[in-house]
Amino acid sequence: MRDNEENSLPAGVAPEGKIEVPAGGLVLPDSEKGSLVNAWSLSLVGAVVVLTVLCTVWPDPYLEILCFVPEGLLVTFEVTILSIICAIPLGLITGLGRLSHNRVINLIASTYVEVIRGIPLLVQIFYIYYALAKFLQVSGLTSAVIAISFCYGAYMGEVFRAGIMAIPKGQTEASRSLGFNKVQTMVLVVLPQALRTIVPPVGNECIAMLKDTSLVSVMAMPDLMQYGRSFAAKSYLYFETYTIIALIYLIITLLLSKAVSILESRLNYYDKRK
């Protein structure tokens, strides 16, 4: 049973040990192609130009909308950053738990992943904020961070598991035969190597997380989306408001995806020298 699990690679891992970009995630810009005209720069320049043109040619209402939402952007960032800080360690622990040979730990980690993956994030947010309020009350921000990091912790657990499993078994065997114990082997030998395959998909998850924070507006959290909805509800300018909101989200995620790709190319330093 256990051997079987180890032999079959989890979904998302190609045999060469490269992790494929999960469906629905952003395509990370390929920094190795140095050309100026690629999908990433085209999207960014397009978004910035459209935003600038809209705000200069029709300051009423576009500039007005743009000036209305910055406070919401701060809340969006706050929720995203706190969630990332909580989700990455949670993902690592879950990933290690899923690989553990201890049946109890393995079962707990696997059950957590199965349960959380099977419940939509919106339902989880409602559940933590409104349903659990019967027993314990947490603020909007705390609920948002708990819901998002629990959800993404489960997703990231699978990414960490895949990344660790992609490291050839020989590495562990060599390390153990040189006298490292299990923890040392994992921390000093396996994880540093796994990091290179793990970082791009984890970066992707973080970007997806930023986009999913727009769901917290259902608990009246004043994030970017909530400010947009509030403006639209007051002015009845749905097209104009959501155009601006979409452009802002797009520009932020494009910049973040660039950051992830730079980080990725730094980690692939040794690959390039080959």
Added chain:
Amino acid sequence: MLRRLLCTVLLLPTLLCSAASAAEKIVVATNPEWPPMEFLDDEKRIIGYDIDMMNAIAAEVGLETEFRMTAWDGIFAGIAAGNYDVIASAVTITPERQKAFAFSVPYYDVRQIVVLRKGDSAANFEALKGRVIGGQIGTTGIFVAQKSGVDMTIREYDSVGLAMQDLINSRIDAVICDSPVALYYANQKEGFADHLSVAFRTEATESFGFVVQKNRKDLVERLNKGIEAVRAKGIEAELIRKWMGD
């Protein structure tokens, strides 16, 4: 290609037929989270004052109604896009809304009421300074709170029920909404009435109207005629007794 053409030819008469019979039928959008104006009963049917009123009006002028459940946030975008003919959902007539949509004559007058937890008190917005007030996003209650100029944190919920729930859970200090809704939660609604009390109501009155697309003047006239008839026949007074209890 041929198959698609054939499908279109076969479907065309059906489409035309449905368009012809729809002449007497109007689709009415409502957000059934605003008791007693419109809400869902135990059997998930949409009921309420607005529903009965709309049906009575439609019967007077020979229209057939089909109610469609719609989220409040986006109900106006839907009428602008022509997804339905009328909004009957306790919509206050405001100058801003009149710029974008056409309204029937006013059919019901309300004020805004601020609800607090039992044992808490406030006589006006000034007394709520520095506290947290909630309401449903895009409702006039929120606008009144924003225009009051008092420094309060305003939280906009997807529905007034969620705001009331958060009030009971002590996450917010007050909820503002239309008077019939506030009175329903504070006096009638099980699970809420024991915990909530009315703090104060605003001076200014607001009037509800049915919303129609700007270019459908004919429909506005028809609805107005219907409202007149419903009033003349005493149906309106009967409905007010039925739903508002006074």
